[in-house]
Every structure is written in structure tokens, then in C-alpha cells.
Amino acid sequence: MMSEGTAHAARTPLGGSGISVRPVGLGLMGMSQFYGATDPDASVATIRDAIEAGVELFDTSDYYGAGSATPGRPVAGFGHNEELLGRALQGRRDRAIVATKFSARPTPEGRSFFDGRPEYVKAACEASLKRLGTDRIDLYYYHRLDPAVPVEDTVGAMAELVAEGKVRAIGLSEVGPDILRRAHAVHPVAALQSEYSLWERGVEAEVLPQCRRLGITLVPYSPLGRGMLTGSFSRGTEFDRDDFRSTLPKFQGDNFDHNRQLVDELEEFAASTGHTAGQVALAWLLAQHHDIVPIPGSKRLSYVRANLAATSVRLSADDVARLGALFDPARVKGGRYGALNTLADDTAK
Template sequence: MAASVRRIKLGTQGLEVSAQGLGCMGMSAFYGPPKSEEEMIPLIHHAINCGITFLDTSDVYGPHTNEILIGKALKGGWREKVELATKFGVKFSDGKGSVHGDPAYVRAACEGSLKRLDMDCIDLYYQHRIDTKVPIEITMGELKKLVEEGKIKYIGLSEASASTIRRAHAVHPISAVQLEWSLWTRDVEKDIIPTCRELGIGIVAYSPLGRGFLSTGPKITEKFSEADYRQHFPRFKPENVEHNKHIFERVCEIAARKGCTPAQLALAWVHHQGDDVCPIPGTTKIENLNQNIGALSVKLSPEDMAGLETLASDDSVKGDRYGGLSPSWMNSETPPLSSWKPE
């Protein structure tokens, strides 16, 4: 099965990853109660053995427990087989998120992640969300130092605006930008994707299955536990689900014609965006992981792509992605460098 997962280059700095990654968040946080190490470590090993070697975590997943899980899973020779991405910048307190990008925080966060992962170097280190109080040049300056010190190999940004990406890239090359991209989230196609391509930056698509909606449809909302953050997102509110279900129904119809599952079709659509795009669907079940890998062999014609894009245009989905979360949660700008006054 490993041969079916091709390799791609992310950015122009030398980072090479499996064309599909594994998002590890749901193993520990946000989508219900955390799963046991006894279940998740074999899943991670199965993914690696199948050729899914690009693992995605963050210090805020848990918080901290997902990095610890990944660190344990990569003991005993597994570390050398993977490209590991983790992130910094988000803290949750009393259910509210805050974002931090000042140099002291960047360094402390990196040291903390290295300790929890029990490793000497992080392959790809993302700023998870953009601190709208700190010029991106200041954050990038500290990240550049961490590269020079050998603590991280490559730098990434997540949910940054096109102008923030440009400013960051001018300080040190960005290897990857992580963003939400799927059949029901397409706003990034206007200027962020073209900016990444102009600058030679790889694109990592999180939630490529629409947080499960494109694989399960409206009935996914019946399975949400009290610990599942998705119940708070506007798109999963009953009145919006009723509207959005037509996208899932059409995906099901096209998938039936193609002889694949709705999830495989939705993932294949992302894969067909280009060889600089790596989706990172998350799962806690081996059968779903195997199904996701199957998406790599689904072939879509230009007519298939056009049909999918017509049914899922940017304005056809009801409900915001995040609702009332922090203003720095999506495609964020930072203040000009001239405004920076370190404390």
C-alpha cells in the first residue's frame, strides 16, 4: 500500500512529505473525548507503514497531550520515518483562545514542544494563528534564530493573510502555509493560494473533509458529544445544516458514479488542486485511514472538477467557519514593523 502514497515537495527549501498527511488533533482534543494511547499509537504506526509519513500536531491539542502521544509513538526508530509538523501560538483559558507571537513566547513554546515530543529538532514549525498585536517580522526573526540553532528545519504559517505571508517570507523562506481548504471552504482561492504559488510555498489543507461533513453528511451532528467543538460552529447549526446538506447529497451522487465514497471524492478534489497541495485529514479509525489513502487513486476529469466546483462555490455554503472566535483566527494581518515596541 505504501507505493500508492506519492511524495511531494513543500516549498523550495527541501521539505519533502507524503502527498497526504495525518492530522492528529482529533486523537486528543476538540472532536470529543481523547482516545487512548493503546488505540492511537498502532493507528499512527499503520499510517506510517502505509506511506502516510507527514504527521501534524500542535501544542494546543490537549493542550500538550497530543505532542506527548506523538513523541511516544515515534520511539524505537519511527522518528526517522516521518516528517513531523507542530505549531505554537494559541493558548486556551476558560474556553477562550488567545494568540501569541512575541519572541520570548516563540522560544519558550518551541522548547516546550521539543521536550514533550522528546526530540532534538522539529521538521516543520508553524505559527498556528497570527498574533495581530505583533508584527510578523518580529515573530519570524525568532523563528529564523531557531532554524539557525538547529531546533527547527522549516517554518510554516497557518491562517495568515496574503500580505502577512509576503512579509514573513521576506524575513525567512516559508515552506508551507496551512489553511482550511475543501469543497465547502474555498475563500482561500482568491488571493492566498495564488500568493503561495507565486512565492513557491507549499499548501497544507486542513479539514479537507469539511470537519467530517463531507464524509458523513448532516447526521454527523447527531454524534457530537459535549466535548465536541464543532457543535459551536455556525455551519453545524440546524438551520445551516439543512441548507448545506445539498452539497453532501450532490457529492454522494457524483461519488456513486465514480465508484468511490463521498470522503474519497472530497479528498480527491483537494489532491487534484496541484502537486504543491497536501491535505491532512484526521481520523481515529484505521478503516477511515485506509479509505482516505484510497482517495489518492481516484481520478477526476476536468468535467468532474468543474461539476464539483459548481455545486460548491464559495457563496453556496451557509454559516461562518468559526463564528465568534478570536479576530486573529482567520487569514490574519499584523501591524507594521515600525509600530513594534518590545516590553
């Protein structure tokens, strides 16, 4: 049953960077691509309203807008998401912690590759600063590893950006424990961004323990299972071709129906607490430890406010264990990515 539980920290530090944030941020990717139609003006308004509602950490990437869920479909363009955030932050920059990323680059054929060369790190940062309309990036992520460049070389270039005052702290995305160790030995890594939620638990075995050994904050993307854990989708839901979920095994056929049954149980539990399924799913993440900052994405202020309210949900140790058992990885059907197996899949979050 629900109990008083442990209170969530009012602020969560980003590693040892000296930066702290309120414990639920906002992922902006869906405002530019992957999850259906976009509306730039509405997105700018939502970001500004989110600031007023108390969101501090805003997560973007230079790549968001360059990729398409379906090959051949039109896209917003490389840098689109950063430009949205830059517009929204005019006159509000000091009220936001800006996190962006580099390394994913589009090809003329509509695919992508990853570039971790030191010279590209510098060029990408300068371009992001311009699009964002700022003189500093608070948290700069290496979006995906370039297999041709030692991580030490890439992180060394990122460290130079910190020394120059253009970047306050550095992060990595979707890397394993050994890469984390090697990167952290070059320059302190403040945050690791990886997929983590009730129904995607792959980081628990090795990555999350390594983060804690090194003092690195985990920033889970898709903490609501790309919307599934909110209970928004009914059985038989069909996603448009330009919706990335249409390619994902968890959202297809029998897998979808099976996983929706698990969400039914989550909704029943949430109703008994007086909260929504999404709020409970976020509270479960926050209950793991005070070193996790989920960044649920949303295009609507009502959802942003609902996500922020997850910090007031109190789960007992029994509640946390019960929810973890409900979404035991052996019970969830479908892998993370589908048969397309494109590089764009790896940058969709």
C-alpha cells in the same frame, strides 16, 4: 464523467525547504480535543499503524489538548497532543515528518491568547522538542498571529531556530497574502496551513495565488469539512456538547439540512466512480495543483487508509469543474465559526 485524469505526484515538496512528503498527511488534533471522547492508547496505536500504511506528515500543536469546545468542560491539557505523537514515534522518528505549532496559550479562565514574542518562540520550541521526544521539528508553524508583535520579529526568531538545527522549515497558519509576503521576506516560508475544502473556499481569491507566487505549499486542514464531506452524518444528527461542530453554523438547523443535500449529490457522483465521497473530496483538492497537502484528521486506521486511497482517484477537468460548481460558495450555507467567537474557535481545526 470520470476520465484518466492527471496522475497525482508521488511526493509533494514543502515549499523550497528540500522536504517532500506523500500527498495526504494526518491531522492529530481530534485525538486530544474538540470532536468527542478521546482514547490516548488507541490514538498512539492509530498513529503507528498510519506510519505502516504510508502516512509521513503528522500535524500537531502544543495547544491541542488545552482548548475545549464548550467553556467549562474538562480538557486533556496543554501539550497533550504532542506527547501522544512523541509516544507513537518512539523507534519510528525517522519515518515521519513532524509538523507542530506555537503561539496559542491557554489562560486560567479557559480562554486563549496568542504569543509571538521572540523569546516565547524559543521557549515554546524547546518545550515541544521535549514533549515530542526529538531533537528537531521538521515543520514549525506560527499557529496564529500575535497582533502586538510584528511578524518579522516572530519569523526572525523562527529563522534562528532553523540556523540552530532545531527546526528544518517554517510555516504560518491562517494569514493573508500581505503577512505571507512580509514573513517570506525574512525567511523562506515552506507551508501555509489554512482551512480549504470543497465547501470552504476562502483561500482561493488571494491566499492561494500568493502561495503560488512565493512557492509556498498549501496544507489544508479540515479538507473533509470536519467530516461532513464524507457523508457520515444524516439529517437530524445532533452533536454532543463537547463536539466542536455543535457550535458551527454549517452544522446547525436548516443550514445542516441544506448542506447535507449538497453532500447527497457528492455521494451520487462518488458512487458513479467507485469511490467514496470523502475520497472524491480529497481528490478534488489534490487536482487543484501539485502544491497542496491535505491533512484530514481521523482516530481510526480504516479512515486513514481510505483517505490515502484518494491519491488513486482520477478526476477529469470536467469532474473538477462540476464538483466546484456543486459546492460553489454561494450554495453553501453557514459561516466558518459561530456566535461564541472565542479565541479557542480560532485554534480548532
